[in-house]
Amino acid sequence: xxQVKQNSPSLSVQEGRISILxxxxxxxxxxxxxxxxxxxxxxxTFLISISSIKDKNEDGRFTVFLNKSAKHLSLHIVPSQPxxxxxxxxxxxxxxxxxxxxxxxEGTQLTVNP
Amino acid sequence: xxGVAQSPRYKIIEKRQSVAFWCNPISGxxxxxxxxxxxxxxxxxLIQFQNxxxxxxSQLPKDRFSAERLKGVDSTLKIQPAKxxxxxxYLCASSYGTGGPTYxxxxxxxxxxxxVL
Numbered sequence: 001x002x003q004v005k006q007n008s009p010s011l012s013v014q015e016g017r018i019s020i021l022x023x024x025x026x027x028x029x030x031x032x033x034x035x036x037x038x039x040x041x042x043x044x045t046f047l048i049s050i051s052s053i054k055d056k057n058e059d060g061r062f063t064v065f066l067n068k069s070a071k072h073l074s075l076h077i078v079p080s081q082p083x084x085x086x087x088x089x090x091x092x093x094x095x096x097x098x099x100x101x102x103x104x105x106e107g108t109q110l111t112v113n114p
Numbered sequence: 115x116x117g118v119a120q121s122p123r124y125k126i127i128e129k130r131q132s133v134a135f136w137c138n139p140i141s142g143x144x145x146x147x148x149x150x151x152x153x154x155x156x157x158x159x160l161i162q163f164q165n166x167x168x169x170x171x172s173q174l175p176k177d178r179f180s181a182e183r184l185k186g187v188d189s190t191l192k193i194q195p196a197k198x199x200x201x202x203x204y205l206c207a208s209s210y211g212t213g214g215p216t217y218x219x220x221x222x223x224x225x226x227x228x229x230v231l
Contacts, residue, residue: 004156043118043205043222044157089156101170102220104156 003027004092006105014113019077021108023090026071030092030103035064035075038087038107047088048075080112116140118223120206126229132194135226139187139208145169146183147220148191149205157205163189196230203227 005024013019021035031052036044050057050064050073057064063076077084090105119138127133139146144165149157160179162170165186174181178197183189193200207220 006156009154041224043207043224044220045222046219091156101159101162104158106154106156 002106003030004090004103004105006088006090006108008108009106010109010111012111012113013080015082016079019075019080019084019110019112021075021077021088021090021110023073023075023105024071025073025092027092027094027103028071029094032093032100033064033066033073034091034093034102035062036089036091036104037084038089044089077110080110082112082114085110085112118206118208118221120204120223120226122226123224124227124229126231127196128231129198130195132192133196133228134193135191135204135206135228137189137191137206137223139189139206140221143208143210143221144186145209146189147207147209148181148189149207149222151203151205151225153202160191193228196228198230201228201230 003026034049035047037047038044048059048062048064050066052068055066061077064073066073087107087109089107091102093100093102118140121136125133146163148160150160151157160174161181163183166183179193181191203225205222205225207222209220
């Protein structure tokens with residue numbers, strides 16, 4: 001039962017343009033969503049998060065949008081830079097207590113071309 | 115601040131052999147996680163410790179996998195006997211584990227790449 005899905009395994013964009021990574025979830029009990037970035041041979045690193053009480057959260061070049069009715073979130077990177085080339089994982093959890101499990105999507109490989 | 119340390123970096127074993135992975139979390143982090151990441155999939159939680167107690171091991175194949183967290187700090191994950199489908203990257207992560215926004219940030223180690231032949 002894949003509760004968090006990233007349907008695009010890969011995405012290629014030109015430097016300076018916008019990158020949009022998408023994520024869908026099925027569990028309506030999820031109320032906290034996160035994006036992680038992973039470079040080869042390294043562990044994932046936290047990028048940005050959003051609570052279900054919001055529909056947008058912005059941090060520099062990164063913005064996450066949440067559409068609860070569609071059970072969909074997206075990560076926008078503007079402008080995209082070659083250093084952004086990595087695998088991006090969407091993740092979701094129910095609540096912020098110590099017992100809530102983080103469920104990850106399959107990841108999207110982003111390639112930003114110079 | 116030192117990150118999450120894991121060893122070994124790579125391990126190649128034959129099926130039915132045993133293997134162990136070690137993790138040292140960030141100092142002061144109460145919560146420690148072991149994740150399994152199979153190629154082309156996202157990380158899947160195997161076990162979560164809060165200090166030295168188990169919070170969630172519902173996805174741990176307990177017939178072959180075991181884990182412990184000694185004195186609430188270091189942790190080891192063991193597989194015995196290994197199967198071909200255990201080939202994956204095993205990621206250790208830690209967090210403050212106090213609940214609230216600071217809890218959301220898991221810090222991951224670089225992982226152990228396991229190949230079972």
